[in-house]
Amino acid sequence: MKNLLLATALIAVSGAAFAQDVVRLGTEGAYPPFNFINDAGEVAGFEREVGDELCKRASLTCEWVTNEWDSIIPNLQSGNYDVIIAGMSITDERDEVIDFSQNYFPPASSAYVAMAADADLKGVVAAQVSTIQAGYVAESGATVLEFATPDESVAAVRNGEAVAVFADKDFLVPIVAESNGELMFVGEEVQLGGGVGLGLRESDTELKDKFNAAIQSMKDDGSLNALIEKHFGAEAAKF
Amino acid sequence: MFASCADPKSIEGLTWAMCYLTSGKHLDFYWSFLTVLLLLALTAPAALAMGFAGATAARSRLLPVSLLGKGYAAIVRGVPDIVFFLFFVIALDQGLEYLKSLAVCENPVWPWQGLEFRVCPEAKIPLGKSSAFWHQAYGFALAVFTFALVFGAFAANVLYGAMNAVPRAQLETAEAYGMSHGQVFRRILVPQMWVYALPGLSNLWMILIKATPLLFLLGVKDIVYWARELGGSKTQAYEYPHPDWRLWYFLGLLVFYLLFTKVSEIVLARISARLNHGQATAGGEALRKAAA
Amino acid sequence: MTCWETVQAYAFRSLGFGENLLPRSDFTLCQQITLIGSGMLWNIYFGVLALAFGFFLAVAVALAKSSPRALVRKPAEWFVFLFRGSPLFIQFFLAYEALQMLPKAGINILGITVETAWTTRAWAGALLVLFLNTSAYAAEIFHGALKSIPKGDLEAAEAYGITGWQKFRRIQWPTMLRLAWPAYTNEAIFLFHATTLVFFSGFPAFRQMGDALYYANYFADKTFNPFVPYPIVAVYFILLTLLVTWIFAVVNRRLNRHLPSNVKSRIRLRPQLIR
Numbered sequence: 001m002k003n004l005l006l007a008t009a010l011i012a013v014s015g016a017a018f019a020q021d022v023v024r025l026g027t028e029g030a031y032p033p034f035n036f037i038n039d040a041g042e043v044a045g046f047e048r049e050v051g052d053e054l055c056k057r058a059s060l061t062c063e064w065v066t067n068e069w070d071s072i073i074p075n076l077q078s079g080n081y082d083v084i085i086a087g088m089s090i091t092d093e094r095d096e097v098i099d100f101s102q103n104y105f106p107p108a109s110s111a112y113v114a115m116a117a118d119a120d121l122k123g124v125v126a127a128q129v130s131t132i133q134a135g136y137v138a139e140s141g142a143t144v145l146e147f148a149t150p151d152e153s154v155a156a157v158r159n160g161e162a163v164a165v166f167a168d169k170d171f172l173v174p175i176v177a178e179s180n181g182e183l184m185f186v187g188e189e190v191q192l193g194g195g196v197g198l199g200l201r202e203s204d205t206e207l208k209d210k211f212n213a214a215i216q217s218m219k220d221d222g223s224l225n226a227l228i229e230k231h232f233g234a235e236a237a238k239f
Numbered sequence: 240m241f242a243s244c245a246d247p248k249s250i251e252g253l254t255w256a257m258c259y260l261t262s263g264k265h266l267d268f269y270w271s272f273l274t275v276l277l278l279l280a281l282t283a284p285a286a287l288a289m290g291f292a293g294a295t296a297a298r299s300r301l302l303p304v305s306l307l308g309k310g311y312a313a314i315v316r317g318v319p320d321i322v323f324f325l326f327f328v329i330a331l332d333q334g335l336e337y338l339k340s341l342a343v344c345e346n347p348v349w350p351w352q353g354l355e356f357r358v359c360p361e362a363k364i365p366l367g368k369s370s371a372f373w374h375q376a377y378g379f380a381l382a383v384f385t386f387a388l389v390f391g392a393f394a395a396n397v398l399y400g401a402m403n404a405v406p407r408a409q410l411e412t413a414e415a416y417g418m419s420h421g422q423v424f425r426r427i428l429v430p431q432m433w434v435y436a437l438p439g440l441s442n443l444w445m446i447l448i449k450a451t452p453l454l455f456l457l458g459v460k461d462i463v464y465w466a467r468e469l470g471g472s473k474t475q476a477y478e479y480p481h482p483d484w485r486l487w488y489f490l491g492l493l494v495f496y497l498l499f500t501k502v503s504e505i506v507l508a509r510i511s512a513r514l515n516h517g518q519a520t521a522g523g524e525a526l527r528k529a530a531a
Numbered sequence: 532m533t534c535w536e537t538v539q540a541y542a543f544r545s546l547g548f549g550e551n552l553l554p555r556s557d558f559t560l561c562q563q564i565t566l567i568g569s570g571m572l573w574n575i576y577f578g579v580l581a582l583a584f585g586f587f588l589a590v591a592v593a594l595a596k597s598s599p600r601a602l603v604r605k606p607a608e609w610f611v612f613l614f615r616g617s618p619l620f621i622q623f624f625l626a627y628e629a630l631q632m633l634p635k636a637g638i639n640i641l642g643i644t645v646e647t648a649w650t651t652r653a654w655a656g657a658l659l660v661l662f663l664n665t666s667a668y669a670a671e672i673f674h675g676a677l678k679s680i681p682k683g684d685l686e687a688a689e690a691y692g693i694t695g696w697q698k699f700r701r702i703q704w705p706t707m708l709r710l711a712w713p714a715y716t717n718e719a720i721f722l723f724h725a726t727t728l729v730f731f732s733g734f735p736a737f738r739q740m741g742d743a744l745y746y747a748n749y750f751a752d753k754t755f756n757p758f759v760p761y762p763i764v765a766v767y768f769i770l771l772t773l774l775v776t777w778i779f780a781v782v783n784r785r786l787n788r789h790l791p792s793n794v795k796s797r798i799r800l801r802p803q804l805i806r
Contacts, residue, residue: 021360022368030468032476037468039247039478040263063371067458070748071329073755078329078356079336079363093556097354097755129736130752138552138739146736151471155483156735159631161651174474201355231476317769319724321731322744325751326761354756445615446721452620463620486628493617493625500616 022061023207025051026081029066030149031171033231034087034196037066046231047085050104053223057214070130073098076199082207083200087168089132089193099202101211103195104224106237110136112187113172114164115157121187126153126162132192133166157183170232247478259479268465272495275451275461278383282447285387287440290394297399308395315392323389324456328381336362382457390447397439402428404435434514441507448499466492534561545569545740553739553749560759563750567763570743571771576654577726577742581661582719588662589669593707596674607670614667619660619725623733626660627651653734660733665722669715676711677703709786716779720772727764743767 027035029043038044043064055062065081076084076098089108090100110133112121122142127134129146137144145162147153154175156162165172169189176183198215200208218224225238244250244258259265296308315323333356340347340362350358360366365373405428413427454461470485515526532540540550542565554562595607614622633647649655680703688694688702730736730745739749747760754760 024374030471032474036476037264041267042263045476065374066460068455070752071325071757074329074354074751074757077354077755078333079358080332093753094755124737126735130749135555143738146739148732149467149471151483152735155472158483161631161735174476175472178474178480201357203352203355203357314769316720317772318765319727319744319768321724321727322747322761322764322768325747326757329757449618452618463618485624489621489624489628493621496618496621497612497616500612 022063023055023083024063024065024081025055025083025085026065026067026072026076027051027084028069028072028086030069030151031087033170033174035085046105046227047087049227049231050218050224051083051085053218053227054104054211054214057217058210060210073199076201079201082204083198083211085198087196088199090195090197091132091193094199097202099200099204099208100197101200101208102215103197104215104218105196105228106239107191107193107195109169109189109237110166110192111169111172111185111189112164112166113154113157113176113183114186115160115183117184117186119163119186121164123163124161126156126165127167128153131167133168136190136192137166154183170236173233255479259481262479264465264469267460268462268469271460271462271465274379274459275454278379278386278451278454278459279447281383282386282390283444285383286390286394286443286447289387289391290396290398293391293395294398294402297395298402308399312392312395312399315389316396320389320450321453321456324385324453327388328385328457331381331385332364336364339364378458382454382459385457386447386450390443390450393443393446394440397436397443398432400439401432401436405431434518437507437511437514441503441511444503444507445500448496448503462492462495534559537561538565541565542569543572545572545742545746547738547740555753558750558754563746563760563763566746566750567743567760568767570741570746571767573653573729573740573742574723574726574771577658577661577729578719578723580658581665581722581726584662585665585669588666589673592666592670593673593677596670597677611667611670611674614664615671619664619728620732622660622664623657623728626656627733630656651734652737653729657729657734661722661725661729664725665718668718668721672711672714672718673707675714676707679710680706705786712779712783712786716776716783719775719779723771723775724768 027043027047029035029037031045033045035043035045035047043066048064051062051064067075067081069086072084072086072088073094075081084098087105088094090103094100112119112125114121122140124145125137125140125142126145126147127137128150129148134144134146145153145156147156150167150171153162153165153167154172157165164186169185172185176185198208198211200211215224219239228236228238244261247255247258250258293308293311296304297312299305299308333350336356336358337350340350340358343361344359347359347362350356365377409427409431410423413423418426451461452463455464466488467485470483470488472483473480512526537559538561541554541562543549544553544566546569553566592607592610595603596611598604598607630647630650633650638647650659684702684706685698688698693701727742727744730741731748736745741749743764747764750760751757
């Protein structure tokens, strides 16, 4: 049981006023390399390191929680955790109901991956259900085939169910690299969303300011770029 | 777990399999079997209690109480459990915190501001500073309650039918002996109804077992969640990269569920034989013949 | 867009007719009710067809299960055990995996190429799983009913010289149906509920054509408010359940019409008969 909830209490160095308030960070845990459950059963990945560092800089005690992607925003609204840190792209429709911090990951490219270079991108394209990519594919005129998890959408290309999968490029890069030439990028890359930011309740302006300041300080001293390079490789877009 | 597992990418063969199957994530997977069993162990009596309350209410001579009992069974049974799970838990959580806020906040305000739900920090359940264990325990308790509410509606239906199935003559005899309404209920109706309720309750137990894969909707990580998570293909970002192995994990779960069903069937058959003993029913008659 | 225009655009969206793009902003209650209702067509499609086909297989399996010959009885017992003993969730997954292993180019049978690509689509693959699943559950119900036929009825039939097919057709069949009907009603309700799992976990949604829960999920995701779309699904299902109960009650009255009115078994959920 204790491992199901992945808790890390970072010791707050200063700021006795908020030291006792635990900030709960909600993530999905199924979107490597952004966030995933590692083999020890703990939240790991890029966002784990960014989140821990941000909490340290903002002198907050943080705790990690995992939640289904589908209900990740309602559970934030309901107060089950205070921050969403789950590779969530900043979009207008999301911005209407929650607040975003400044981005800690540059606007991501989305890309198509297929088994053949001449794949018909107006054919059947797989995507994860209720992502900005699924919406994009539907609008592009292709036939969208929606899967519950990003994993299954890639599996659909492998077994010929779909001709291509459309997803975050950073998610696809390691998969393509390790497929022994079976999978490849095709077509143009597409820029969707305004980068990845932390999701917060609209009323939590104080918390948002703290995180914004922490993100800015990580951007300024280059530590954020170092983490991006560590997890996404040297070619990834940086600040 | 073992010293030789320190660098998983350099080992292979049997050692790799050993290390892989004892990774922290797999231990979580094994624990989740216990989580599911614990949930079943807690939910079954809770659902039975709900069902009993519902059935008793449905039999009440007061119209509002009887309508409440019947309405509960009819409405909750009409809705697919999955739909119920998708919004009920959040609503329940917010409702509880709202009630608590009325009691503990200094000047409680209406917490629903647009889509946002906000109560004072003291009214959070559990409190923000509580340990992860309490958050987990609270989530688990909500899951048990929700399951009990859904399956209680089915149990209410079964028990209501069973109460009606107790031969009228037995109740009349009891009344003739001068027992009050409550005495008849406690001494005759309730002890006698179990034999009629058991087949329905057995079926309900089987359905309950098979509803546990929906647990992850309620925020409890169950065996299907972990099987999906572990089986999915893993890139080099993980310590133990492997292709899509979900099929094998799910076949393992299939065996687990089949075994669990089989064991349940055997146990329930024994209970049924015991309850039928000495009853004036076809089942009881069969037992008498077998013994003679 | 007025509500009526919304209905025209989306009433058959789940089948692929009407507006191609789903609503993307300014969500109205009307849109949610229309699209989720449109999704109900899939739930009804799966439920009705699985029940209709499943009825016949269930009777066959129930008879096989009652057979004195082990060669006939054992496979039937295993079929029922396999499908009743495992969650539908897992059955969907395994079926999807298995259907994907069929060669994509089609199978060559006696020189004719049989297409296989359609089998992984929900309309066929999920229907197959639901069909087998409901057959197993209903077979168990019918088997129980066959065993509960009063011995006297069968002896009387034999005394009149009615045997074999005639005995089944005129004595066992109607009595079995009459005894099994209340439980079979429950099975039908459960089956309709089970259809919500098709797109949720089992099969991918094609061209954003999905069932009621799929669209509810879509709206919950877009509006970030689960308290509107899911209760809409719930209300639709309560109505569907009432309708199913009513239709089965009509059949039940017909099955019991020869009985004196005081022993007519009313459609009430008999305890031993829930799935």
